[in-house]
Amino acid sequence: MTDELTRLANSVLWPGFFGTRMPAWLRDALEQELAGVVYFGQNVSSDLALLSGEIHAANPDALIGIDEEGGSVTRLEVATGSTLPGAAQLGILDDIGASASTGAELARRAREVGVDVVLGPVADVNTDPRNPVIGVRSFGADAARVSRHVAATVQGLQNGGVAACVKHFPGHGDTHLDSHHALPVITLDPSEIEEVHLEPFRAAIAAGADTIMTAHIVVPAWGEQPGTLNPVVLGRLREMGFEGVIITDALDMAAVRESVGLGGGAVQALAAGADLLCIGNPTNPGDAAASDQDERDFLAARDAIVVALRDGTLARERVEQARDRVRALAAKLRAATPAQAQPFDGASIVARSLGVTGELDAAASALSVIDARRRSTLAVDSAASYVADALAGDGFRVRLDVTRATETERDAALDAAIAATAAEGRLVLLIDRPDVDADQRALIELAAARAPEAVVVNVGLAAQHPLPLPVIEVAAASRVGAEAARSRLLTP
Incomplete structure (x- = not known):
């Protein structure tokens, strides 16, 4: 008892x-x-x-x-x-x-x-x-x-x-x-x-x-x-x-x-x-x-x-x-008596919040994604696969732990993503710590030299220091955020 x-x-x-x-x-x-x-x-x-x-x-x-x-x-x-x-x-x-x-x-x-x-x-x-x-x-x-x-x-x-x-x-x-x-x-x-x-x-x-x-x-x-x-x-x-x-x-x-x-x-x-x-x-x-x-x-x-x-x-x-x-x-x-639910369009709110730094070229037909975000933590599922999946759609995607990856592994990921990019496709680098993660920034600089048509999708805090590629600032590692970025890249 x-x-x-x-x-x-x-x-x-x-x-x-x-x-x-x-x-x-x-x-x-x-x-x-x-x-x-x-x-x-x-x-x-x-x-x-x-x-x-x-x-x-x-x-x-x-x-x-x-x-x-x-x-x-x-x-x-x-x-x-x-x-x-x-x-x-x-x-x-x-x-x-x-x-x-x-x-x-x-x-x-x-x-x-x-x-x-x-x-x-x-x-x-x-x-x-x-x-x-x-x-x-x-x-x-x-x-x-x-x-x-x-x-x-x-x-x-x-x-x-x-x-x-x-x-x-x-x-x-x-x-x-x-x-x-x-x-x-x-x-x-x-x-x-x-x-x-x-x-x-x-x-x-x-x-x-x-x-x-x-x-x-x-x-x-x-x-x-x-x-x-x-x-x-x-x-x-x-x-x-x-x-x-x-x-x-x-x-x-x-x-x-x-x-x-x-x-x-x-x-x-x-x-x-x-x-x-x-x-x-x-x-x-x-x-x-x-x-x-x-x-x-x-x-x-x-x-x-x-x-x-x-x-x-x-x-x-x-x-x-x-x-x-x-x-x-x-x-x-x-x-409690809840207020009556009202129609809600989260996708529209997120799309309105997107920021773009640099010039995006004509819309791409497909996206090849290198997911270089930090590893997940107990508080935040930072590396959740659904973000890269929603961004890439049916296209190529690869996960790259830039902190642990060797130079050979990094180059192989870039080679594979570039090779998978169709003539009118685009390489996308998915990141979340551009100002404090030197490895993410190094990957961006390497990609800019090898694939100057590439673009960065940042789901973390907005980059305060210029990057050598155009950046879509999403500000959330979410499915709806990734879908908004994908739409921005594929829509003329």
């Missing part, structure tokens, strides 16, 4: 899990007041709505979240690529209506499969172009622009009957490390953090955001602990007027797992003021992940909370406060 403290611990935990069916341990926990679950790509199938129904049957108050942003980060369309505009594309277009309608469409899709909370939008102001984890997930590098699009997206999502989860407080945009693998430190002057990186969160709060997600980043001016575990940082969020649910970024990420540990992180996050603890993606340990890593991670967090409650390390009142906030959100969402 589950004791009262175990139920209390369950009520603030939000685990991920393996597979497309509900495991027995998860069903048991849901029946014992587990707050809910978070979906990742590994959970998505054609039966997702059925799975959500089973979860809600086990616990009608369960909150089901999904790590879905559109653009470069999709779980709902994990197999085929997103058909929603990404944040950078919306920021480039700077059409508030497009951001609001994109949020509304995402809400419609989420509700269709039984999802209650969308982990987005990203409110980070991407001021460091080296940023390996945010980049085109952000609306841009200007705080005012990011702020207005965050607010519009929040309103679109929440008018559509789901909760928005604005991330990653106090701002992950000025980092060059990925907190999935390390602990980033923000050395900015506090005044710059206040004036730039907190501004979109103020806009989100003013727009009525239901939840805000923390970042595993250290701001030395506010203490040595990462934001997720830091009462000064989370207290700052409350001082800004936020009364909703504070959700942690995944506690199984290396920034927490390899410092204080998942259990220690769970206790410290609650003590610091967090309300709902995301135990995220059980693949975070990488090759070290066990076949039952999902259950292990859940138990590590739950048991640590129970021990801390029993020995007084963690105040029961604090956890009850967190539980009550989570339950209030669940009740609000159950009672």
Whole structure:
């Protein structure tokens, strides 16, 4: 029989899990007041709505979240690529209506499969172009622009009957490390953090955001602990007027797992003021992940909370406060009446956001694609094949890991792509890091010498330094973005 403290611990935990069916341990926990679950790509199938129904049957108050942003980060369309505009594309277009309608469409899709909370939008102001984890997930590098699009997206999502989860407080945009693998430190002057990186969160709060997600980043001016575990940082969020649910970024990420540990992180996050603890993606340990890593991670967090409650390390009142906030959100969402869905044309929005640098020659009849993008990360499926497939169509494509490729392998890929290019075809170099990846730039320079009619399609941050070939700036590694670039190259 589950004791009262175990139920209390369950009520603030939000685990991920393996597979497309509900495991027995998860069903048991849901029946014992587990707050809910978070979906990742590994959970998505054609039966997702059925799975959500089973979860809600086990616990009608369960909150089901999904790590879905559109653009470069999709779980709902994990197999085929997103058909929603990404944040950078919306920021480039700077059409508030497009951001609001994109949020509304995402809400419609989420509700269709039984999802209650969308982990987005990203409110980070991407001021460091080296940023390996945010980049085109952000609306841009200007705080005012990011702020207005965050607010519009929040309103679109929440008018559509789901909760928005604005991330990653106090701002992950000025980092060059990925907190999935390390602990980033923000050395900015506090005044710059206040004036730039907190501004979109103020806009989100003013727009009525239901939840805000923390970042595993250290701001030395506010203490040595990462934001997720830091009462000064989370207290700052409350001082800004936020009364909703504070959700942690995944506690199984290396920034927490390899410092204080998942259990220690769970206790410290609650003590610091967090309300709902995301135990995220059980693949975070990488090759070290066990076949039952999902259950292990859940138990590590739950048991640590129970021990801390029993020995007084963690105040029961604090956890009850967190539980009550989570339950209030669940009740609000159950009672929500979504706005009527409106027609949505994501492809048109994306096409309007495309940028072209340099002169494109006459339309090509076919495309041969060398996919030289960086490898995928836990946060972003950077090298997903659907981008190159959509860009190439029926044409030639080859994947080239330029960081690891030998000169011979690089030359062979170029030879094959050039040979496959018909008389009226065109060689396309698909990239995502032109300003910070010397190997991508070197490949472009070599291609320019050997195939001067070639073109670059960049799905990352726009190139700030001139390239020797024309560039189509797509600003998202998505299917709809690749289709828009293909259409631009094939249409006279």
